[in-house]
Amino acid sequence: MTLRLGLTGDVMLGRLVDEQQLHRSVTAVWGDLLERLRSLDGLCINLECCLSTRGRQWRRTRRPFHFRAAPEWAIPALEAAGVDCCALANNHVLDYEEPALRDTLDELDGAGIAHAGAGATESAALTPASVAVGDCSVAVVALTDNTPEYAATATTPGTAYVEIDVEDAGTRRTVETALGQALARDPDLVIASLHWGPNMETEPPEAFRRFAHWLVDEGVEVVHGHSAHVFQGVEVYDGCPILYDTGDFVDDYAVDPSLRNDRSFLFEVTLTPSGTPVELRLSPTEIADFAVHAAGDEAASWSRDRMCELSAPFGTTFDREGEALVCRLGG
Template sequence: MPHRLGLTGDVMLGRLVDEYQQRRPASAVWGDLEDRLRDLDGLFVNLECCLSARGRQWRRTERAFHFRAEPEWAVPALETVGVDACALANNHVFDYEEEALLDTLTHLGTAGIAHAGAGESREAAFEPALVTVGDLDVAFVSLTDNSPEYAAGDDSPGTAYVEIDVDDAETRAAVEDTLARARAHDPDLVIVSLHWGPNMVEEPPEAHQRFARWLVSEGVDVVHGHSAHVFQGVEVYEGRPILYDTGDFIDDYAVDPRLWNDRSFLFELSVSEDGGPVELRLLPTEIDDFAVHRASDGAAQWSRARIQDRSDPFGTTFEREGDALVYRFDR
């Protein structure tokens, strides 16, 4: 039987999400998708905040936003739906400085939720997370080109920061090293989660396309992109899925009436026992009341049309099945 892995865009549990969650059950943040998420064999998210009640807002450089969630509800919420691994290489995990970042690592570790992309040192930040999904061994790598001031140092905490440039020698060395560390565990599947590029960009730039294809050529099985707050197209390169941007899954952000950044998908990837992709299913989602839900009919129709349009340049064609779009891989 194939294993069903869920991949989402940004899960931002701070600010108004955090405020609303103080007076409702932890699981409420998952809306009517709670059972669907729990039924997945594996779930991988970008955690776009720190989990801590401590720390102070980052003021060393100019930052407009700071995201922090109370761990007393946020950790149980992640546990409720069985989140297996969190990508932490992003531009908000360090928003409340070292104390809150280290709390985040501790809370996730205590809950048994794997994480990658941030750590107490550069070596730790670049360490792949290892997750067992059924009888499938998954190596999960998290990288970002956002907020270089958050980058981990040799002896200081921070994120796994790289330039998204395949011609940059330092980038290639860092990525090749972390992929070698992943392969040392002989995983069935390697996922690289990338928080890359600026906000509200509808198409991946050429540099991202080259980088993603290079990752596949280096043995990466799934490229999981996020950061733009809007979903971008899907490419299948050498038989492997590249999700250039998975958009936003949960947040409290203002909604752009043209880009509809409150709309995205739950990306469900079915893989065989040897880690080969079988099917990619896109279930339309929509943020409402600071929680994620199945998209309304109108929103779902818009999202299906938009992602097909954005995937057309890559030659990716989806089939419609109920509310979802499906791509089946050649086996």
């Protein structure tokens, strides 16, 4: 029997999403995808906000946006969808300073939701998360090249920050430390969740491709990228899926009429019982009313065509199955 591991782009539950959720069902944010999410054997997201009602907005450097959601509804919503792991290495986890970050960590711990990529120290931020997907053990390492002022140090809280440069000795040491911890647990699957690059870019730079290939060579089997707010192409390298950017899953952002940052996919990796990725399934999604939904016909067609176009330079092809795109990984 195969297993289904879901991956999403940015889940931003703050600001207008937070306002709406305080007056509607906690599961409303998942729209008509709730049962689909709950049916997965595992689900990992990038949590693009802190979960707290405390703290003050970061003002030490210029930050135009600050994202914070009330744990009273956000935690039950994550639990209802079956979220197993939150990547926290991003440019919003410290938006309300240290108290809100600590609340986020405590709230997730209290709910039994694994997390990686941020912590009370750099060592804690680099510590991989451990997740059970069926009978498979999964280790998740989360890293970011965004917002260096949010980087954790030996004595201060923050994110697992790295430069995306395989030639940089410091980057290699940091990543090898995190991956070494992950591999020491002898997991069935290793995921690298990367919040990398600037907003609204539709293609990864060559440096990202080199970095992703190096990660696979070092033992990573799924690369889960996010940050651009728009999805990018998929590459299959040595049988492993590289999702350069999974776009936005839930948020309240203004929509670019050309780049359509309100459209993306639920990315599902099919695993063998021993944890080998064998298939990637992309189900089109779109954001409306501050919630995620299965994409309508026009949006789904646009997203499928766009994904095929963006993935073609990597030699990646898809089959069509119903509304979804499917890529065989050869595992």
